[in-house]
Amino acid sequence: QDLTVTGQVTGEDGSTLPGVNISVKGTSQGTTSNAEGKFSITTSSGSTLVFSFIGFQTQEIAVGSQSVINVNLKNDVSQLQEVVVTAQGIQREKRSLGYAVSEIKGDVVNKVPEQNFVNSMNGKVAGLQVIAGSGAPGQAARITIRGGAKSISGNNEPLFVIDGVPVSNDNDGNGAANEVSGAATPNRVADINPNDIESVSVLKGSAASVLYGNRGSNGVILITTKSGKGTKGKPVITVNTNVGIDNALRLPEYQTKFAQGSRGNYQEGTSLSWGPEITGQQVTSAAAGGTTTLSVHDPRADFLRTGVTINNNVSVAQTLEKTSFYLSLGQNKQTAIVPNQGYNKANFRANVSTNLTDKLTAGISVGYTKSNGDVPYTGQDGNNPFFSLFHAPVSWDLNGYGYVNPTTGRQINFRGGAFDNPFWTVNKTFFNTKNDHITGNINFGYTATSWLNFTYRLGIDQYTDNRKAFRDIYTGGNPNGYLSNDIRSRQQINSTFVANLSHNFSEDISATLSLGHDYNQRKYDRTNQTATALALPGVAHMNNATAFDPDYEYHTKRNLIGTFGDLRFDFRNYLFLGVTVRNEWSSTLPEANRSFFYPGVNASFVFTDAFDLNKDVLNFGKIRLGWAKTGRDTDPYRLQNTYILATAADGFTDGISFPYLGLPGYMVNSTVNNPTLKPEFTREIEVGVELKFLKNRLGLDFTYFNNKNTDGIISLDVAPSTGASNLIVNSGKTTNQGIELALDLNVIKTKDFNWNIGVVYSRIRTVVNELYQDLDKLYLGGFSGNPAIYAVKGERYGTIIGAGYSREKDAESKPLPNSKIYTDTDGYPILEDGLALGYIEPNWTGGITNTFSYKGLRLSALFDTRQGGYIFSGTSQLMDTYGVTTRTLDRGSEIIFDGIKEDGSANDIAAVKDQDWYGYIGGANAEAHTYKNNWVKLREANLSYTFTIKKGILQAIDLGVYGRNLALWTKVPDIDPESSSFGTNNGQGASRMAYPSTRSLGVNLKLTF
């Protein structure tokens, strides 16, 4: 007898559950609950209804004669029906995935505040590595997944997706790629407010990211922002504020014995501290205005200060009858550890979703960030305040002598040349960036029937960065002054349509199919006006210019179209098979090669359910297997040879730019483009196991992956005698394999006290198998001369190549094992260029988080480490040359260098360790300053107490103290070995006068209403 049954499905907490599957047992009849959890189904009185929903225990109810059935579903903990966001926003049960996905919750990334949330990912996800270039507020960080070496010379950073919309993570470095100078501009993903992050899913491998194709081949970081869902109708207001202080984590160790000068004589104007021992003697000093008594100062203390970070955030979230929303306002202000610099952000976010009808939902999500900063220059740049600060002599009274001559307006500096007095740098020059960044999307969902729904999302990501760089008249590198207005904007439009179909073939087998189409357009526009001479001091306005460079203009545009499909079979909820395919059309490839296809398959087997094992010990066990191929296109405009605007340069000066005396000039581009480019391809296989023991007390997730990357699109250096500098070719092969391990252990779990240990570990080996024909090394980045970072055939990806000691060699010019170093007739070691000094890839990285909680009290600490690989410290090299480090205190002593003379006999010639010695050992010798890059950091620590208030409008108060980069243990001298002077490019492993990383301490207050 037919009977119409209606009712409502709710969860354990009383919230209504939309989308619950309701089927009539033994038939193919079924429906789903609507947005309010309500359902209606026609069945017969003797039948049984089955209510199933991801994350809840399936419940069966005999209909009998009931016409109203209200069901309360219990959470399913044992089954771990964890739902994660996967590629293209498709939600899947984690148990069904045949590839690794790591999900971290928003509070994990924002518990210890950090302006750039990317830096908060360190040590928390196995296989993910973040390198913060320095401690400068606003500075970009490089993030890589699984070694970040799939493309030999292309971009190796993952794709960032915010609420389903791919966004730009460009940092628009001020200089060209791989330069060691330029301003420390942010990477644009740093614009997101960490407080808005609900969760971050990391899709590590190709199998996981294949649906993003091209852009996801280096992995994908999916950020989901908060919504009003789950607020049970009441508005939830959160107010969060924190204040922190920053100081340099590590500074070099300085000698405080010897004055500025050369060869033992006191001398101002020099960069060297090879002067006399400071004994209180009288010297003639132009800076002091006559005779003065030499004494010891502390220029570093004179200049550096405590940075302050203030962060305020307020948000309100609510679910109304048909609409839920989340609104937030955030403000973040950070002052640097140097005067007059810092970085500020203001964030606004509105996420609204509503049910327009029972079947149609719509949402809008908008994030807006307004940021501005006065950021430093880095590395080998005259405007890097640390360059001269780091070698300011201890005899120089940095505060007392001042930085500007009050009568002439000229600079006062301890040295001459292009490296300014640091006070001049921060008072008379600036690099300002003002950015308006909007990301957002409009999305629609339509449930046509119980087995068919559609989603559509139109996203936009757009920003304009207004940069103004100013150097006053009498700045070292710009004696006539300098001003630049540089406007850069990027716009990205992304449209994605997905149809989801599902079908139950039988009680045991069901399938879902997603079919989609996406369109992506990226545009970049830049205009730049530069004044090369100024009329009046101190006026940073183009009306003050007396000479200009030719205006600069640059535009790119690229389109990418994709179609994709994802088919998934589910057998008894323990065996899953997924097939993914994608075809892509890229505007950057030639017509014949612009369409490319790649597939992926993955499988997951929950053997603990399949074999109905005893779950007392092992309560969950899963094996997963994934394989996929992905492709990558290239930059725009690499197919056709063109004439470019003429310039003349020598690497030391700004050189000539056309027009020249009113004449136009163009040149054959020395980079030879390639009309037959093909996409790069990656083939990756991964296997993994996920195990949960003792009712989830111990969780283990292990992955092994192996990928082969072929047809790398390389800008190949060729011998200049060919008349070209670079050829764009498809070549090269790298292989990359590694293991990732994550461990989660509840050591103690009682009602009041908990102790949890989380461990992540990864070990990755990337090998360069082939480059191009018989080429043995490919330039990745570095100083134009010595040293530089190369991909070397047969070696691990990234080798430091530079000058080092000349050693005994065999017939094939390879150094003999334990070979001696040759010395010359002065007893100096002989140097030679082009030596491989070490690989830059770590042997392994890991992190361990300990969390203790007792009632409302919570203490957690994260240690992370990197072991293996090498780093070149140009800071140490230069500072030895300048004679400011404690190492140079042995000046004047004699050394018989442990080496051999040309005739093979042991060196017996004593050399004096003077400024020539250190200038030679330091200046030209990269090997002497290349170190094993091993370190351990106390990355984060946090102590908080939550007061839960039962009455009144205030629900909870959360009060805490936190610290970041609290301690560093390493044998690398002078610097934080995590620093990098090559920005976020592939050439890492070298640091030269980098801005010190900072140690932060702060207090946090969070009020929940």
Place this chain on the structure above:
Amino acid sequence: CQDSLNINTDPNSFTDVPLRTILPAAQVNLAYTLGGDASRYTGSIMQYYGGHRGQPLEYAQFTFNASTTDTYWSNMYTSVLTQMKAVIGKADVSGDKIYTGIAQITMAHTFSILTDMYGDIPYAEALLSTENVSPAYDRQDTIYPALIAMLDQGIANVKSGQGTKPGTDDRVYAGDVTKWEKFANSLKLRLYNHQSKVQPNAAADFLATNPALITTSADNAQVVFGSNASNSNPIYQFDVLSGRKDQAVASTIVNRMKALADPRIPVYFQGIVNGANKGQYVGNGPGVNDDDSGETKYSRVGSFYASATSPVVFLSAAEVQFIIAEAQFRKGNQAAAATAYDAAVKNDFTALGVTGAEAYLTTAGVKYDNTLNRIMEQKWITMYQAPYESWVDWRRTAIPMLTVPTVNYSGGVIPRRLPYPQLELNLNRASLEAGPGFLSPVETMKSRVWWDKQ
């Protein structure tokens, strides 16, 4: 769908440009490179420059590593030779033979300076781009005749007068074909004279054919720079605009000119800028590591060659007269040598706008004394304008006497060749090994090029 993918045409550059826009780009590049890097390396060797810090000090101490000259070598091949080859390619199609001729003369000029600095270099197989990524190294004794032939072709082409006549886009002679012919002949004369150790009469034999040469400084082959920073002279950019302040002049030249009471001192050198010795002319000892970024100790290159608008001289009437003087000297024609010697000095004074040449030529250390030493010393002073030529002269004549810096990285000798660039070592190694051999920087600096016969 296809329409939205057919958007890959670069809006920032051009698929085709006229000849008149490529020629000035290549000429300015050559001038910037010769006046910049080439002069800094060889000016330091020839002890005009005495850098006190940074790279200028390295050059003065003869620290020429393989990577030192990467940019210089690249600029010569890619920013000059490739561009001139493109000019020839386009002009052959359009029939603009004057452009072809100017490009040939410039290529011969450029190749000659490269081979004089390095010896054997890629020539016949060079500049073929993707068609040959490992060009062979040709022997210098085969390159020299090829360059003479190229100059002859260049002369024939400019004299043909066919096709479009270049105007201000020709930064050297504004399309004056007669002057181009004189410049090409003067280059030939220079190259014959370089062979003094292997063919002592080559220059004199060529002079006997009465070639049209650069005879007045108004006809000097040079590129003039502009006052705006992005158009300004390479020495000015390095010494002044960059703010580096690590270059100085060397005591060797300053002291010698002071001893001769040379009237050119005030335009050659800038007096000390700051401190007690302000205004004095003092050079740094060759290779002395003595930081003077405060500009209190040493002079810098002076106004004539280091102002924003200073010219970079390719070849001057003064140089031609010095070559004539040397050739006549070698033939034993002392009277003709004396005439040419005097004309050389006078031409240089005229070009510099300095008066007093007549009087100077009568002074004891200057008046022609029938020695090669006198000719070559005065030529050394004049060739401050193009130190790479002085370096050729020194290798041929050992004049003037130079001091080996106490601290040096050339194995205790004055370099006779530049080490091959690291880029070639890395990227064209097999050709380099098959050609001149794979030599360490120090060994290369000690070894001689073909015309530098022991």
